[in-house]
Amino acid sequence: MSDHNTLGEILRERGVSRRGFLKFCTATASMMALPPTMTMAVAEALEKAPRPSVIWLSFQECTGCTESLTRSHAPTIESLIFDHVSLDYHHTLQAASGDAAEAAREEAMHAHHGKYLLVVDGSIPLGDPGFSTIAGISNLDMLKETAEGAAAIIAVGTCAAFGGLPHAAPNPTGAVSVSDIIKDKPIVNVSGCPPIPSVITGVLAHFLTFGGLPELDQYGRPMVFFGQSIHDRCYRRPFYDKGLFAETFDDEGARKGWCLYRLGCKGPMTYNACATMKWNQGTSWPIESGHGCLGCSEPDFWDAGGFYKALSIPTSDLAGAIGTGLGVGAAVGIAAGAMAHKKKTDAEHEREPLTVEQLEGES
Amino acid sequence: MSKLERIKVVELPAEQNLRPLLHEIGHALRKLADRGEEHVIDLRAMPFGPGDEAALMRFLGEGEASGRVDALGETRIRESRFPGVWLIDHYNEDGGRIALQIEITRMPSILRTPPEELQDSLAGFGLALKERETN
Amino acid sequence: MTPTEFLVLTRGPLFDIAVTIFVFGIVLRLFEVLILGRKADLAAARGAEFKPGMATVMRRFVPDREKLQGSPVVTILGYLFHVGFFVCLLLFVPHIELIHSTLGISWPGLPTAMIDAVAVITMLALVGLFINRLNSKLLRFLSTFEDYFLLVVVFLTLFTGYLAFHRIVEPYPTALALHLLSVELMLVIFPFTKLMHTFTAFLGRYYNGAMYGRRGVES
Numbered sequence: 072m073s074d075h076n077t078l079g080e081i082l083r084e085r086g087v088s089r090r091g092f093l094k095f096c097t098a099t100a101s102m103m104a105l106p107p108t109m110t111m112a113v114a115e116a117l118e119k120a121p122r123p124s125v126i127w128l129s130f131q132e133c134t135g136c137t138e139s140l141t142r143s144h145a146p147t148i149e150s151l152i153f154d155h156v157s158l159d160y161h162h163t164l165q166a167a168s169g170d171a172a173e174a175a176r177e178e179a180m181h182a183h184h185g186k187y188l189l190v191v192d193g194s195i196p197l198g199d200p201g202f203s204t205i206a207g208i209s210n211l212d213m214l215k216e217t218a219e220g221a222a223a224i225i226a227v228g229t230c231a232a233f234g235g236l237p238h239a240a241p242n243p244t245g246a247v248s249v250s251d252i253i254k255d256k257p258i259v260n261v262s263g264c265p266p267i268p269s270v271i272t273g274v275l276a277h278f279l280t281f282g283g284l285p286e287l288d289q290y291g292r293p294m295v296f297f298g299q300s301i302h303d304r305c306y307r308r309p310f311y312d313k314g315l316f317a318e319t320f321d322d323e324g325a326r327k328g329w330c331l332y333r334l335g336c337k338g339p340m341t342y343n344a345c346a347t348m349k350w351n352q353g354t355s356w357p358i359e360s361g362h363g364c365l366g367c368s369e370p371d372f373w374d375a376g377g378f379y380k381a382l383s384i385p386t387s388d389l390a391g392a393i394g395t396g397l398g399v400g401a402a403v404g405i406a407a408g409a410m411a412h413k414k415k416t417d418a419e420h421e422r423e424p425l426t427v428e429q430l431e432g433e434s
Numbered sequence: 435m436s437k438l439e440r441i442k443v444v445e446l447p448a449e450q451n452l453r454p455l456l457h458e459i460g461h462a463l464r465k466l467a468d469r470g471e472e473h474v475i476d477l478r479a480m481p482f483g484p485g486d487e488a489a490l491m492r493f494l495g496e497g498e499a500s501g502r503v504d505a506l507g508e509t510r511i512r513e514s515r516f517p518g519v520w521l522i523d524h525y526n527e528d529g530g531r532i533a534l535q536i537e538i539t540r541m542p543s544i545l546r547t548p549p550e551e552l553q554d555s556l557a558g559f560g561l562a563l564k565e566r567e568t569n
Numbered sequence: 570m571t572p573t574e575f576l577v578l579t580r581g582p583l584f585d586i587a588v589t590i591f592v593f594g595i596v597l598r599l600f601e602v603l604i605l606g607r608k609a610d611l612a613a614a615r616g617a618e619f620k621p622g623m624a625t626v627m628r629r630f631v632p633d634r635e636k637l638q639g640s641p642v643v644t645i646l647g648y649l650f651h652v653g654f655f656v657c658l659l660l661f662v663p664h665i666e667l668i669h670s671t672l673g674i675s676w677p678g679l680p681t682a683m684i685d686a687v688a689v690i691t692m693l694a695l696v697g698l699f700i701n702r703l704n705s706k707l708l709r710f711l712s713t714f715e716d717y718f719l720l721v722v723v724f725l726t727l728f729t730g731y732l733a734f735h736r737i738v739e740p741y742p743t744a745l746a747l748h749l750l751s752v753e754l755m756l757v758i759f760p761f762t763k764l765m766h767t768f769t770a771f772l773g774r775y776y777n778g779a780m781y782g783r784r785g786v787e788s
């Protein structure tokens with residue numbers, strides 16, 4: 072399979088019919104959350120899409136993002152897309168290791184300079200470079216070196232996008248996100264812990280199809296997937312609006328599928344596609360399974376004040392604050408009141424009644 | 435656990451999430467009837483809750499026509515009890531669903547022969563005919 | 570500071586500080602008023618104090634005709650605003666949740682669509698009151714900076730809440746944090762401004778009623 076083949080050619084070589092190709096485009100458009108009317112545009116673009124080289128770097132991560140992707144939901148489509156991209160370096164998935172692997176990375180970097188796509192999962196430690204190295208190269212150096220010749224960067228997962236778990240307080244490794252380091256390249260943040268697999272492939276497909284990056288929100292996330300909050304697309308929303316809430320995980324409300332706000336659901340502050348794309352082959356998603364949203368696609372979600380605390384509840388010791396206010400207020404109030412009272416009685420005592428004589432004397 | 439079991443499971447009032455979709459279908463059907471305009475709805479983009487899809491299927495019911503395409507896995511096509519409203523259910527080779535759409539049309543696009551295949555088809559037919567006649 | 574950090578700050582330490590000052594100030598002012606007391610009434614009582622006192626507290630919830638005819642705008646908008654404000658404050662579920670978590674008491678809320686409508690009416694009433702204050706010669710003469718300032722602060726709490734509810738400000742944590750911040754501002758100035766009438770109005774009414782009651786007069 073030569074590097075110059077377009078996706079259309081590759082599919083035809085494999086004996087995929089035109090109908091099969093259109094079906095693939097339908098599914099791809101659907102995965103990219105494009106309206107069905109775009110299917111023909113997708114088909115036209117994919118027909119001519121060249122084969123991009125992809126370098127995938129993994130830093131401080133748990134491999135959950137790669138796991139999510141490789142277990143993703145439409146094997147045919149993923150395999151077609153993955154067969155189509157030339158994954159030149161991924162140290163978890165590739166067979167080569169050590170020097171051979173690094174050689175492959177360098178070769179791809181030179182051969183496709185300025186054109187390859189860089190995918191990153193995991194955060195980068197700025198504390199001590201020794202916290203995470205690959206083949207003796209620090210994460211920071213490897214990222215800078217590899218980003219230099221990249222056409223664009225996809226930061227996969229909340230760690231690469233926002234720092235994620237390693238960045239959570241007290242952040243012992245000094246972890247930061249890709250966009251904290253790289254400032255001069257287009258970066259797409261595909262956040263989530265892990266991200267929804269079809270969202271990862273959707274972004275890849277977008278790059279393949281249109282050769283560029285999709286429209287992004289203020290956190291650098293693709294609008295099509297992160298444009299709406301969980302809360303706005305949640306099927307339990309009618310219960311929220313009616314004021315029907317589960318109070319515990321096993322009460323009547325929980326059983327009847329009422330809103331999980333009181334159990335700490337972070338749906339109102341979270342932007343992700345779970346409510347429509349769903350998880351596990353589209354089977355279900357966290358809120359459908361009866362658990363509130365944790366807010367995993369938002370920056371600093373680990374430190375946002377407790378997974379099981381309703382969003383409107385203060386995170387600190389309010390009872391203490393009220394107690395202090397009451398105590399001190401009462402003490403000072405009594406003192407001030409007593410003083411005022413004394414002033415009043417003193418004034419009363421000191422008051423000299425005005426007599427008629429005095430008045431007359433004045434005039 | 436015992437407490438949980440004592441509460442009976444009720445089916446959710448599906449209508450709330452379904453209503454806008456049914457209205458969209460209705461509008462599209464009117465446009466098809468009046469002006470012959472076609473429309474496709476991607477059901478992946480719908481915030482369905484448990485039971486919503488089943489409720490939709492119950493509402494649409496089954497009509498006279500149905501079909502099947504084998505290309506990169508199976509695709510099931512079925513007209514609903516409302517002529518002009520079709521359900522297109524795409525599966526991959528492993529039987530996993532990859533797309534589910536409603537097409538409001540007189541003929542779903544995937545059933546029509548793609549024009550790109552006609553030349554190949556013609557050549558193939560000629561070849562097959564020739565083979566048959568030489569034997 | 571990221572939006573989440575901003576939210577954590579306003580949901581945590583700032584809220585604590587604001588509530589402490591609020592409670593401190595309220596208690597301080599109430600004690601001051603109560604300890605100051607009233608001059609002992611040496612005349613023999615001709616009636617009870619407590620019942621007429623409470624009756625006056627309740628009766629003055631009902632607008633009297635004279636006031637309604639004298640200054641209809643202030644009366645009607647004033648009632649709309651007060652009722653609306655308390656509906657939003659006490660019947661919106663996230664607010665109930667907040668009270669539940671601190672005081673341990675809770676009650677059912679209203680559907681969000683209704684709260685939404687009430688919030689809009691309340692904000693309009695506030696705007697109306699503000700304009701009325703500017704337009705009426707008498708009111709303008711009587712008004713101090715504080716009067717305008719308080720209208721703005723109270724409006725801000727409603728407005729930021731509305732923005733957060735409708736996600737007009739993005740991202741959501743920023744919107745929610747702004748709402749909390751405006752509420753904290755209100756809490757902090759509350760005891761030391763005319764907002765204190767929330768509590769003292771009832772004291773005043775009671776004193777009034779009790780005084781008349783003692784003299785055997787209907788208030």
Ligand code: SF4
Nearest residue numbers: 302305330331336338
């Ligand atoms: S379950 Fe969560 S996301 Fe769904 S309506 Fe309730 S608060 Fe919103």
Ligand code: SF4
Nearest residue numbers: 343345364365366367
């Ligand atoms: S429901 Fe919320 S926490 Fe769960 S995966 Fe989706 S965005 Fe993340």
